[in-house]
Amino acid sequence: MQVTLKIFRYHPERDKKFHYESYSLEADETDRILDLLEKVKGQQDGTLSFRRSCAHGVCGSDAMRINGRNMLACKTLVRDVGDKITVEPLLGLKVIKDLIVDMEPFFDNYKKVLPYFVNNSPLPADGKERYQSIEARARFDETTKCILCAACTTSCPSYWANGEYFGPAAIVTAHRFIFDSRDEAAAERMHIMGETDGTARCHTVFNCTMACPREIQITKAIGEVKMAMVTGKLD
């Protein structure tokens, strides 16, 4: 089938202002949008720029707006979106070039929630593992799936309005450690979440949940963090 790809273009060294360019190409309905972008770049216009790496929804590099919704280009097929496809960069982060946005503010927010395992207690007597029950591991399984693609944070109206808001992805990461029975920094993370730009800026719009390519129930996870902050209970 013939598809039309309308792509947001902006080259900082060449353009004063962004514009859209349309490309027509042959595609199968099982082609990924990433395949189409690669074809345009490889055969029609080498200057088209976008991030990509693993190409199967694991690395989180190619989140972008496809027909107005945040998706991974590698997990969206032509048959999911039809033959008229508009591709634009994520909203709320500065465009560096074409579909590439500046991810620094996103990762700055991520770093604020102590996105690593904290346990300063001595090792167990046998010096080996800190055991965790299957149930305790399951408590935060959902939020371990995050690939930091930023589809959620850049779909959030609260984040668009205020880039200081940590955003859903950072709170998902906080959730992953707050509810990990082996981690000891839950109180500190919840204190951070209590800051002006923490969970209070979530207004349960659910855009993040809709946008997540890993199908994480993000709004629910944010709700659980809020609840733990109020009750002090982590189960």
Next chain:
Amino acid sequence: MLNGNGINGQRYVYLDVRPETVNKFAALDGRTNPDGTPYTTTGEEILAKLPDIIDFCRTYLGVDPVTQPMPIQPTAHYAMGGIPTNIKGEVVVDEKNTVMPGFYAAGECACVSVHGANRLGCNSLLDIVVFGKHAGLNAAAYANSVDFRPLPADPTSAVVERLNSFRASNGKEKVFDVANDMKSVMFKHVGVFRTEAGMNEALNTLGELKERFQHISVKDTGRIFNTELLNAWELGNLLDLAEVTATSALARKESRGGHARDDFPKRNDPEWMKHTLAWLENGKIKLGYKPVAVTKYQPKERVY
């Protein structure tokens, strides 16, 4: 499978992990749980154990492995071999494992040779967790123990020159096409099925591709996030690596681990239980070998 000998003349076969199939064979084999009760599984358990694989099938093929067999075919999954290192993550440069001071490698780029001639699922965790940690710790300790070395007068000139030549290039060939042709020939002749004739053909084709690579064009002359330039740079490196891989595979006249030759199907320990080393010098590949360190486990043929 290569020549359409799979299911219905296609290039794939089926892998059936439906619970009813798994349960049928588990019962035939008399498989039991640790407590002695008969082993059975459910769709939920299979979904929990293989979430990503099932998601790939559902997303890309519209096939649900819980209720339908999965079509499968071989693919390049991991690069075995790489920059040779010792167990500290230090890069070694010759048959005698001479360390190059200050150069460390870990992960898929490295070859600490912990997997032998094969790399099974999840084994990359060892590369990441064990050897990644040690390479990092040792690199940090080294950096703390030495002062900066004097640099040559113009250390970047070679790289800058190469990048500038890409930027100025204006040939007829496309990086995309050369890269796709390289992938095809490597998959066909230096992948799962390897023969002398096939690998010679691959080497000839790679020679042609290297020539074509001299005539590429890079249209993006920018200095900000220039992915077209990056792709060209990478293709040049990949062509070198492809040639090294094909040359060393052609020289190894036996089958071992992931290296399976139709013309030498047997493993040959007396002659070939050794690591291949390769040097690229002035465009020519030189091969060398170093012995395998056998410690606790005696190597033996893997049989199914």
